[in-house]
Amino acid sequence: MIGYLVLVVIQFAVAFVGAPFVLRYIPITGDPQTFVHAAIYAVLVWIVGLVGCFVLKEVRMPTTGTLASALIGAMIGAALMLFPQLIAAIPFKFPPLYLPLIGAILGYLLRR
16 A cells, blocks of 8 residues: 555656656647646656556556556546636645646556
8 A cells, every 4th residue: 555655656746747848849739738748647657657566566567458547537637627617616726737647647546
């Protein structure tokens, strides 16, 4: 259990810091950029999980199904960003790009 908690923290940090570096090499703007950002989050979360399975003993190796579920979770989070009423209804404030990142991590954890 501790291994997965450590993995989630590392996934969050690496994806949040690494995605803007990858995104600047992809020439896209507007609303599709949100979905590309979400896909990058999902891939980075999966790669960190792949590396983490070798470093952390309790963590299982992710499969392509894990990548697919992380992508689905990230896309759901990105779709929620398109509805400002939903973001305004959440009682605490946070950057909107946390939604696809949290979706990617939750999708990853659902298919571990």
